[in-house]
Amino acid sequence: MNAREAILGRLKDDSEVDIAAEAAALLGTPERPAVDVAHVEAEFLARLALPSVSASHDVIETISDLPAAVARYLDAQGEARALCLPPDPRLSGCDWSGFALHQDAAPDEAAALAIARKGIAETGSLVFETSPQAPMLPNFLTLHHLVLLRVADIVPWLEEAPLAGPQPRAHYWITGVSGTTDIEGTYVRGAHGPRFLHVILLRGDFPHMSEQ
Amino acid sequence: MSGAPAEATSFKARADAALADRILKVAVERTAGTAEAKRAVAVDAFPDFQAARTRAAAIKDHVVAHLGHYLEQFEANATAAGAKVHWARTADEACDIVIALCKTAKAKSVARSKSMLGEEIGLPHALAEAGIGRVETDLAEHIIQLADERPSHIIWPAMHKTREQVSALFKAKHRTPHEEETIAAMAESARRELRTQMLGADVGISGANFLIADTGAICTVTNEGNAELSLVPPRVHIVTAGIEKIVPSMPHAVHMLRMLARSATGAALTQYTTFYTGPKRPSDRDGPEEMHIVLVDNGRTQMREDGLAEMLRCIRCGACMNHCVVFRQIGGHAYGGTYPGPMGAVLTPVLDGLKQSRDLPNACTMNGKCQEVCPVRIPLPTLLRGWREKSWREGLEPQSLRAGLGLWAWVATRPRLYRIGTGLAVRAMRLLGSKGWIRSLPLAGGWTRYRDMPKPAAQTFMDQYRKENGR
Numbered sequence: 001m002n003a004r005e006a007i008l009g010r011l012k013d014d015s016e017v018d019i020a021a022e023a024a025a026l027l028g029t030p031e032r033p034a035v036d037v038a039h040v041e042a043e044f045l046a047r048l049a050l051p052s053v054s055a056s057h058d059v060i061e062t063i064s065d066l067p068a069a070v071a072r073y074l075d076a077q078g079e080a081r082a083l084c085l086p087p088d089p090r091l092s093g094c095d096w097s098g099f100a101l102h103q104d105a106a107p108d109e110a111a112a113l114a115i116a117r118k119g120i121a122e123t124g125s126l127v128f129e130t131s132p133q134a135p136m137l138p139n140f141l142t143l144h145h146l147v148l149l150r151v152a153d154i155v156p157w158l159e160e161a162p163l164a165g166p167q168p169r170a171h172y173w174i175t176g177v178s179g180t181t182d183i184e185g186t187y188v189r190g191a192h193g194p195r196f197l198h199v200i201l202l203r204g205d206f207p208h209m210s211e212q
Numbered sequence: 213m214s215g216a217p218a219e220a221t222s223f224k225a226r227a228d229a230a231l232a233d234r235i236l237k238v239a240v241e242r243t244a245g246t247a248e249a250k251r252a253v254a255v256d257a258f259p260d261f262q263a264a265r266t267r268a269a270a271i272k273d274h275v276v277a278h279l280g281h282y283l284e285q286f287e288a289n290a291t292a293a294g295a296k297v298h299w300a301r302t303a304d305e306a307c308d309i310v311i312a313l314c315k316t317a318k319a320k321s322v323a324r325s326k327s328m329l330g331e332e333i334g335l336p337h338a339l340a341e342a343g344i345g346r347v348e349t350d351l352a353e354h355i356i357q358l359a360d361e362r363p364s365h366i367i368w369p370a371m372h373k374t375r376e377q378v379s380a381l382f383k384a385k386h387r388t389p390h391e392e393e394t395i396a397a398m399a400e401s402a403r404r405e406l407r408t409q410m411l412g413a414d415v416g417i418s419g420a421n422f423l424i425a426d427t428g429a430i431c432t433v434t435n436e437g438n439a440e441l442s443l444v445p446p447r448v449h450i451v452t453a454g455i456e457k458i459v460p461s462m463p464h465a466v467h468m469l470r471m472l473a474r475s476a477t478g479a480a481l482t483q484y485t486t487f488y489t490g491p492k493r494p495s496d497r498d499g500p501e502e503m504h505i506v507l508v509d510n511g512r513t514q515m516r517e518d519g520l521a522e523m524l525r526c527i528r529c530g531a532c533m534n535h536c537v538v539f540r541q542i543g544g545h546a547y548g549g550t551y552p553g554p555m556g557a558v559l560t561p562v563l564d565g566l567k568q569s570r571d572l573p574n575a576c577t578m579n580g581k582c583q584e585v586c587p588v589r590i591p592l593p594t595l596l597r598g599w600r601e602k603s604w605r606e607g608l609e610p611q612s613l614r615a616g617l618g619l620w621a622w623v624a625t626r627p628r629l630y631r632i633g634t635g636l637a638v639r640a641m642r643l644l645g646s647k648g649w650i651r652s653l654p655l656a657g658g659w660t661r662y663r664d665m666p667k668p669a670a671q672t673f674m675d676q677y678r679k680e681n682g683r
Contacts (some may be wrong), residue, residue, distance in 0.1 A: 003299040003300055003301045003305060003509075004299040004564050006301055006585060007283075007299055007301060007455065007509050007513060008283065008284065010513040010516075010517070011279045011282050011283070011516075012280060012511060013277070013279075013281055013283075013366065014277050015278075017276070019281055019332050022274055023274060023460040023461070023464070025268055026267065026271050026274055026460075026464070027463050027464065027467070028267075030264075030463075030466075030467050031258070031259055031260045031261070031263050031264035031267065032259070032470065033257070033258065033259065033480065034259060034349040047377045049478075050494065052479055052480070053344070059333070073216070086439070086497075087497075090273070100467050103497075107407060107408065107409075107411055115459055122480070123480045123481045125481060125485075130493075130498075130499065132493075132495035132496060132497065133253070133498035134497070135498045136440065136444050136498055136499065137440075137444050137498045138439075138478065140437050140440045140441050140444070141441070158466045158469070158470075158481075159463055167293065167427050167428075167429055167487070168491040168493070169488065169489060169490060169491070169493050169496055170444075170486055170487065170488050170489070170491055170498050170499065171484040171486070171487045171489070172430070172484065172486040172487065173481070173484070173486075174483065175480075175481045175482070175483050175484075175485070176435040176483045177483065178435070178483060178484075179435050179436065179483060180351045180352075180399060180434055180435060180436050181243075181246075181368070181435075181477070182241065182350070182351040182352035182355070182368060182369075182370055183351070183355075183370070183373070183375055183395045183398060183399065184239065184242050184374065184375050184395065185242050185243040185246040185247070185368070185371075186375075186395045188395055188396050190399075190400075190403065190443055191351055191399055191402075191403065191404055191435070191436035191437070191438070192351075192407070192410075192437050192438045193437030193438075193440070193441065193484075194405065194437070202328030212644055
């Protein structure tokens, strides 16, 4: 008997219950942090500012304001106007003159920009999904992680991260910067990944793009 | 001292050594104390944590009751997403599968993201035996690897190390170590050291905090982001996961994640929570070409049959050990197994055998604190008592203890004799004490070496009872 048969053989389930129905019933109305659904943007920004998340943010009206917002951030940080930019037409359509752009992240990448699929007010999390236009590695290698998030994509709870349907290779939530408490429980930022997280909220829409 | 090999000594010897180690006590107290305080704040801020615990326990019980169904569902969905699912009955089978996969991939080095299951099955040792280089990428596991020690906590494996010890270690082993004596500079040194190694690894190995049955995804959580940096660049991603890690769907995982982060570190969520579903898609720009998931039993089906199903609820948060008075005194190494603290005292007899770990269920004060804080309501004291009873039934207790208890039982069933005996003992003990305490007691040196014994009251309860009632 192979290992699979041996293990499953010991886990035979002769019960007549409707397993799917039982699983659904277990969810019911889950206990979760209170979120003022009428003010999800304010709730999201409040969580972003918590010491445990400690992300900065900026607000722009249209996507054409994006390069200026990125320049503002990099200048303030004393970083060069160099940026790892994923091959996403919504980003490459902007006027990036004055920036040194590249698609592949260097091992010591200084700044990378990405678009979040959702923002979660409950935790201040940003939701990402991999795709041909959205690589994953730059968001972990970079020192400064810049994230574009449409205000319309902020949702109250984690359950509303895009969960249903076919899954991408990786679906991930980022809630703050890379941190560790592994030495004497003392918190240090930038353990392996980003040391700074900067969210740029877009009040308008992505141009010429159909709804995702 | 705290890194002494567990196999070589008895639990009593290890606990003695740990109690005498003042630095260890300080190190454990700093981290566990902080974790306890942070959890309390997080739990107070949560709307109805007690109801959420009940729900979490019910979700896990449902999964364990229908484990076969969910494993098959997970396997079908993971396979459809392009992952290859493997099954292992034992630790050795699991290691053999991983080593064979590494050899097929011609791996010279693997990057490992902290996984307690990997420790449980002895994967670090198996990789070394196979001559495959291993880079531990979690900062604490990196410290442990450099020091050639074992983890002493499931969330903070290096909690027994002080900053001075870590500094000395990094200075001896890192290529360009820190100069400034700060914890931030030490973390930066590890970042420099590990980054190139992670990017150059041939295989990334992780555990899974959750397996999502209806999508075939595996979920990892970290605060450092080391899992993603270990698992995205290599050509092959291997997951080793206990079969009890299944949850039915993503919304169920969301509930468990809320419980896990708050119970472990007091955070609302870990910094990085990632769901990996199969390998890289054809036009993706990064990700591994192959994904393998090894589903490991290693005693879990047996636990389900042997009345330990409740222990399969465990989500490895570490709250039980952070709140355990025994763990806080002796740290994790003294337990001698992969898992320390109350959950470790329940699991170690399953993994290493009751005969050699029967001291662990006895090293419990039964104060019930672990059960109070467990996010999935595992009745840990009850399960520990179950091991004590089994140990007694199987005759594993030493002859001296059996004879002593037999004598006590004989006397205790003879009330007159018992009263005379306790009356004499109280008088004798009062002669040995001064100012309310006994500093040294014959036959109880193990107790009085580390703390004084309270001097008994002048009269026994029965003496006073008789006096009060005029009999």
